[in-house]
Amino acid sequence: MNTIQEQPSAIRSYYEALAKGKLLAVTCKACGKHTFPPTGCCEHCGSWDVEEADLSGEATLLFATHNLTPACHPRFESMAPYVYGHLKLKEGPIFQAIILGIEPKPAALRELFERGPVPAKAETLQTDDLPVLAFRIAG
């Protein structure tokens, strides 16, 4: 029987939460800012005094572009080409992720670019081996 207790891991916790549709970050007790996705240290001031926090999953999509096939990573081979975007989360962090709700084609991307920033909402995709955080364009 294995009696060695597994140590906590921010990465494992993040993906286990993501599988349930939750976005984990950490908040710094020293400067109050978020580090997202979470590490064991504040990315802004370097303090180790951080605590887990949930984010809302609400965001503004600032820019969205696409890629070609084959995907750079085998996990995304069946999904490519896909849209990839630059987002500002409601709580402040800047983040990049796969974008849903738009075709990965120049005409659609141009139309979106000309509309300007649009609201988007987090959504979990389940691949063969890992939950993936994507954002769907609202409306």
Place this chain on the structure above:
Amino acid sequence: MRNQLKERVAIAGVGCSRFGDLLRTPELKGLTIQELTAHAVREALDDAGLTGQDVDAVFAGNAMVHSSQVPATYSQLSKWTGTQFKAGVHFEAQCSTTNVGAIMAAMAIAAGVYDTVLVYGLETTRTKVKGYSPYEREPISHQQTWLWTDMAVNQAYAVPQGYDIFSTYNGLVAQGYCRKYGISIEDFDRGMYELCRARRLHGSMNPKANTQETLEDRAKRKGYTDPYEYWQSDDNPFVAWPSRLLSLVTTADGASAMVLTRADLAKGAKSQPVEIKGFGVSYSDLPWYGEDPTFWESDKRAVDAAFDMAGIKAADIDYLHTHDCSHISSICTAETIGYLEPGRGLHAAREGRLRFDGDRPMSTHGGRHAFGHAWGASAGSDTYEAVLQMRGQAGARQIPKVPEISVIHTHGYAMIGAVLVLGSM
């Protein structure tokens, strides 16, 4: 941080292989990685008038060990470079490797530890070891190259979640640039065409470049009489809208080398030395930029540190290379540095100002697209070009007014901004 060199340091010799493919490029076909590296090292040592036994230490750079399979590079290459029994280390700063090596060497020399240091970088991004053969190689697939390369990118949360270099480095930056400065997509496309035309012109004038075919000749070969029609065609597709295929990096196998020494020792040496007047380094994890994709904090910090150490300002720069794995990113960096006016970089490209014979020459070796990109060797190829230009030895692509101050900026995945300021002695 005092940000000073306590002793003057110079580059006494430079070397660089042709960049290309070890399976099919003339001058490279059939070489092993040991011989490829030795060619560059020999050129640098010969240029300095030294042998491998004359240096005190060797800093050996290689980023993608998966394809080269020469970790402990210092010892594995020692008998190929004549450097047995020297002090040495294998290091990497990805695509900034060789220039970060030069910076480490400058610090070691200025600290009074070593007098002379050999820095070299080698990389194979087109070919890899075939099976267990000591000398046969085979091509690497596009996906395999990026899977290995992206091991330098956030492996906790970015790569496993669909990170894509072409989107992050090209399409998103391009859109940020157009929106910030009110540039139409049509004007952007034309500017990117002209930028590619300049870089490929430079490559066509450089016998060591991977791609030595002008954009016009390529268009003709593809059956187009109007090169801009070719640029806008499906033969040059959007890879990350609005960035097209020919605005991107070209992978390559290659090696580069340089010899650094005390400035007083370099005077009267075999070749004209060039002084390392300053440097700056700053790194960042993703995201590399905030709401504004055209401004990268790590670049700004590296540039400010380098300019402070060198005592220069943007107006002093005669020749600039900015990392141009992504052509639009290279323009943003040049604007951050102050070499180009914010929002006017593509306009400058359209006016021919970024060519070797323009008033804002950039990437005269052809840059990452035409000269090619061999990750850990490329920064050394940029320094090699700057030294040739500053000696007046750049041949057909020589900048008419020989540069006295050159600045070389590189992005080492993912992402380390490294800036070198070189000055004539």
